[in-house]
Amino acid sequence: MTRPGGEGQRGPGGRGGPGGRGGPGATSTPPDLSDRTVAVIGLGTMGSGMASRLAATGATLRVFNRSRAAAEAFAASHAATAAATPAEAVDGADLVLVSVADDQAVRDVLLGPAGVHAARRPAGVVLNTSTVSPATLDAVAAHLPLLAAGILGNGEHAREGLLRWYVGGPEPLLRRAEPVLAALGQQVRHLDGLAAGMRLKIAMNLLMGLEMQAMAEVVALAESAGLSRRLVLDAIGESGFAAPVMRFKARRMATDSYAEPDFRLRLMAKDLALAMAQAAESGTSLPMTAAATRTHATAVTVGLGDADCAAVLRVLAPAVEAAR
Numbered sequence: 001m002t003r004p005g006g007e008g009q010r011g012p013g014g015r016g017g018p019g020g021r022g023g024p025g026a027t028s029t030p031p032d033l034s035d036r037t038v039a040v041i042g043l044g045t046m047g048s049g050m051a052s053r054l055a056a057t058g059a060t061l062r063v064f065n066r067s068r069a070a071a072e073a074f075a076a077s078h079a080a081t082a083a084a085t086p087a088e089a090v091d092g093a094d095l096v097l098v099s100v101a102d103d104q105a106v107r108d109v110l111l112g113p114a115g116v117h118a119a120r121r122p123a124g125v126v127l128n129t130s131t132v133s134p135a136t137l138d139a140v141a142a143h144l145p146l147l148a149a150g151i152l153g154n155g156e157h158a159r160e161g162l163l164r165w166y167v168g169g170p171e172p173l174l175r176r177a178e179p180v181l182a183a184l185g186q187q188v189r190h191l192d193g194l195a196a197g198m199r200l201k202i203a204m205n206l207l208m209g210l211e212m213q214a215m216a217e218v219v220a221l222a223e224s225a226g227l228s229r230r231l232v233l234d235a236i237g238e239s240g241f242a243a244p245v246m247r248f249k250a251r252r253m254a255t256d257s258y259a260e261p262d263f264r265l266r267l268m269a270k271d272l273a274l275a276m277a278q279a280a281e282s283g284t285s286l287p288m289t290a291a292a293t294r295t296h297a298t299a300v301t302v303g304l305g306d307a308d309c310a311a312v313l314r315v316l317a318p319a320v321e322a323a324r
Contacts, residue, residue, distance in 0.1 A: 028160070028161050028162075028186075030053060030056040030057040030058075030161060030183055031057055031179065031182060031183050032057065032058055033054070033057035033058055033059035033179060033180065033183060034057070034058035034059065034060075036057075036059045036060070036094045036095070036179065036180065037059065037060040037061075037062070037092065037093045037094050038054050038059045038060070038061055038062075038093060038094060038095050038096070038097065038180060039061075039062045039063070039064070039083070039086075039089040039090045039093040039095070039096040039097070039123065040054065040061065040062075040063045040064070040089075040096075040097045040099070041063075041064050041065075041086050041089060041090075041096060041097070041098045041099070041100065041109050041116070042064075042065060042066075042098060042099040042100040042101075042105075042109070042130070043063060043065040043070050043071060043074055043099075044099060044100075044101070045154070045155040045261075045262070045263075046099045046129065046151070046154075046155055046158055047065075047097075047099030047100075047129075048070075048074060048155070049154075049155035049156070049157070049158025049159045050097060050099065050129075050158045050163075050184055051063055051074060051078070051080065051097075052078060052158070052159045053158060053159055053160070053161050053183060053184055054097075054180070054183065054184070055078040055079050055080055057183050058079075059180075061078070061079060061080040061081070062080065062081045062082075062083050062088075062089040062090075062093065063075060063080050063081070063082055063083065063089065064082070064083045064084075064085065064086050064088070064089040064109070066100075066105075066109075068082070068084070071083070085114035085115075086109045086110070086112075086114060086115045086116050086119075087114050087115060087116065087117075087118040087119040087120070088114075088119075090116045090119040090122075090123045091119050091120050091121050092119075092120075092121035092122075092123075093123045093124070094123070094124045094125070094176070094180075095123065095124060095125045095126075095127055095176070095177055095180050096116055096123040096125070096126050096127065097127045097129065097180070098110065098116075098126065098127065098128045098129060098130055099129045099130055100130045101130070101267065101270075102130070102132065102270055103132045103133055103136045105130070106128065106130050106132050106136055106140065107136060107139065107140070110126065110128075110140050110143075110144060111139070111140065111143060116144060117143050117144060122144075122145075123144075123145070124145065124176055125145055125147060125173050125176050125177045126140070126144045126145055126146050126147070127146075127147045127149060127167075127177055127180070128140070128146060128147070128148045128149065129149050129151050131150070131198065131201050131202060131205065131267075131270070131271055131274065132198065132274075133274060133277065134194075134195035134198065134199070137194050137195050137198065138194070138195075141169075141194055145170075145173055146169055146173075146194065147167055147168070147169035147170075147173050147174060147177055148167070148168050148169055148194050148195060148197055148198050149165050149166060149167045149168070149197050149198075150165075150166040150197035150198050150199075150200045150201025150202075150204070151163050151164065151165055151166070151185075151201070152164040152166075152201075152204060154262055154263075155262075158184065161183060161184055161185065161186070162185070162186045163184055163185040163186070164185060164186065164187045164189075165181055165184070165185045165187065165188040165189065165197075166189050166191055166196070166197035166200050166201070167181070167188060167189065167190055167191065167197050168190075168191050168192070168193050168194045168195055168196040168197045168198065169194050171190065174190050199278065201271075202271055202274050202275050202278060203275070205268065205271040205272075205275075206271065206272060206275040206289060208245060208263075208268070208309070209268050209271065209272045209275075209289075209292050209296065209309070210288055210289065210292055211243065211245065211246050211249070212249060212268070212292075212309055212310055212312050212313075213288070213291065213292040213295055213296075213312065213316075215233075215236060215246060215249065215250065215253065215310075215313070216253075216295070216312050216313040216315070216316040216317060217316060218232060218236065219232055219233065219253065219313060219316070219317050220316045220317040223317055229253070229254065229317070230254045233250040233251075233253050233254040234250075234254065236250050237250040237251065248262075249308075249309075249310040252308055252310040253310050253313050257308075258304075258307035258308040258310060258311040259307070259308075260308075261306070261307060261308035261309070262308055262309075263308065263309050264305065264306055264307070264308070264309065265296065265299055265300065265304050265305055265306070265307050265308065265309045265311055265312060266300050266305030266306065267309075268296055268309040268312075269293070269296035269297055269299070269300050269305070272289060272292055272293040272296055273293060273297075275289055275293075276289060276290065276293050295312055295315055295316060296309075296312055298315050299311065299312050299314070299315045302314075302315070
């Protein structure tokens with residue numbers, strides 16, 4: 001199902017996160033979900049964006065975050081209740097939406113002692129949006145009614161209901177989730193296979209990781225030849241070579257501004273590692289991805305994990321000041 005939405009070029013992720021397009025100001029009026037109870041597990045950039053959108057629909061909304069302060073702060077500013085555990089948040093919910101960092105976090109909040117699986121009354125549908133391995137999805141699906149979605153877009157798209165959803169899982173569960181998906185996305189596609197949407201998301205995040213690696217290498221080469229960083233990055237952004245997300249990230253690199261990340265570098269490193277694992281399973285050679293994976297792993301090791309993913313530049317061109 002697809003909701004008509006503006007197709008004016010906004011760029012992958014608009015402000016630079018992975019994903020979709022929407023016309024400027026293309027937000028839509030939230031539908032009425034006052035007959036639904038929804039739980040949101042994880043209030044990072046994407047989770048809080050989706051929770052904000054759901055709060056505007058009138059749904060009974062419960063939220064959980066491993067940092068309790070974040071859940072309480074969200075509940076204080078939205079029509080939502082902060083829960084002490086995932087099980088408490090989920091109790092009898094029509095749908096639980098999961099947006100956490102990695103495989104271990106997904107297993108903890110869904111299958112842990114106080115996780116979704118331990119809820120007194122089970123959720124109707126569990127919708128995982130965390131980018132994780134197919135093995136983790138299979139482990140969860142053995143215990144819970146699971147849909148797994150690769151979503152394209154960023155926190156702004158989530159708040160505006162402009163995400164693009166690629167959902168794997170049983171058709172009956174998708175039908176039950178459709179009202180919530182329609183509130184959150186301008187496009188929803190059902191893919192064959194539980195992990196299909198996740199595999200697509202890994203591939204799309206791989207593309208952005210390679211774009212960051214390529215720009216960092218271009219800057220490193222140009223600076224070694226005496227060219228200024230700002231000149232090179234301005235040229236990239238103004239050229240036909242640059243995808244919209246590259247233009248945005250070029251501005252971050254030119255000003256050495258990696259705080260308030262659109263997409264954390266450690267998450268990019270994790271997704272590149274997932275891509276490499278998927279390639280190993282199929283015997284696919286990904287030499288560029290291998291190089292990018294090493295660079296991003298080094299960036300995490302030196303303390304850049306919570307910076308924006310464009311900070312990978314500091315690994316490949318660390319010695320030259322950005323203002324040069």
